[in-house]
Amino acid sequence: MDEPASGDVAPEPAFLLRRPRGRGDFVLLCDHASNHVPTALDRLGLPPSALARHIALDIGAGEITEILSEMLDAPAIFSATSRLVIDCNRHPGAADLIPESSDGTPIPGNRGLSAAARTGRIERWFTPYHDAVERILTARAAQDRQPPTVLSIHSMAATMAGRRRPWQIALSSHHDRRLAEPMLAALRRPGDVEVGDNQPYDLDPAVDFTIPYHAMRRDWPYLQVEFRQDEVADPAGRKNWARRFAAALSEALGRPILC
Numbered sequence: 200m201d202e203p204a205s206g207d208v209a210p211e212p213a214f215l216l217r218r219p220r221g222r223g224d225f226v227l228l229c230d231h232a233s234n235h236v237p238t239a240l241d242r243l244g245l246p247p248s249a250l251a252r253h254i255a256l257d258i259g260a261g262e263i264t265e266i267l268s269e270m271l272d273a274p275a276i277f278s279a280t281s282r283l284v285i286d287c288n289r290h291p292g293a294a295d296l297i298p299e300s301s302d303g304t305p306i307p308g309n310r311g312l313s314a315a316a317r318t319g320r321i322e323r324w325f326t327p328y329h330d331a332v333e334r335i336l337t338a339r340a341a342q343d344r345q346p347p348t349v350l351s352i353h354s355m356a357a358t359m360a361g362r363r364r365p366w367q368i369a370l371s372s373h374h375d376r377r378l379a380e381p382m383l384a385a386l387r388r389p390g391d392v393e394v395g396d397n398q399p400y401d402l403d404p405a406v407d408f409t410i411p412y413h414a415m416r417r418d419w420p421y422l423q424v425e426f427r428q429d430e431v432a433d434p435a436g437r438k439n440w441a442r443r444f445a446a447a448l449s450e451a452l453g454r455p456i457l458c
């Protein structure tokens with residue numbers, strides 16, 4: 200089916216940009232920050248309760264990205280659209296770019312989309328977000344300084360397929376161990392948390408889009424980070440984890456980074 204045009208209603212942004220001129224050594228990306236479904240898509244046929252779940256957004260990820268952006272004086276780009284509308288961490292041709300079901304929940308508004316509707320979603324919600332990331336990274340590359348480290352911030356459900364995940368935080372690095380090794384060591388050193396190393400998610404360039412496209416392609420340092428959702432569900436947890444993560448970055452890089 201084709202989709203209705205949004206008409207002359209207030210424009211809904213595809214992304215949010217914070218601290219575009221931040222001077223820190225990092226650029227923060229948050230693909231799954233929002234559970235917003237554009238008005239014209241009528242909640243994709245889902246009840247509000249479904250849009251509050253992890254299938255619609257990475258719970259806590261946007262908030263912890265904002266805290267880190269302030270702590271690190273880092274530009275941060277957030278997708279402003281639910282991953283159920285379009286998953287900004289999938290390749291434009293991927294079948295699950297616009298999922299017809301997610302974690303067992305059928306998504307009625309994504310069933311039987313026409314090619315034109317698919318293209319329309321890519322152009323309206325996916326491309327502007329990634330273009331904004333490119334503008335920030337290109338500007339940084341033009342400056343006479345070291346390339347920034349790209350941090351893709353996500354959160355993971357505490358249980359998946361009935362099994363509890365043991366890791367409070369997980370780093371996905373694929374084969375690039377430059378930042379992964381010292382970060383794993385720094386996060387594990389206190390001895391009180393389990394840190395996932397390429398689990399539960401490896402960073403697969405054939406599946407993931409954001410880090411491969413924006414960071415691997417440039418050979419810039421990066422990490423994809425998953426905070427477990429029960430650890431970052433409230434403000435105190437998010438603040439604690441942001442501090443802990445930033446302190447580990449400082450230790451891993453061997454220099455102070457906090458602003």
Ligand SMILES: [Zn+2]
Nearest residue numbers: 231257353354
């Ligand atoms: Zn995510």
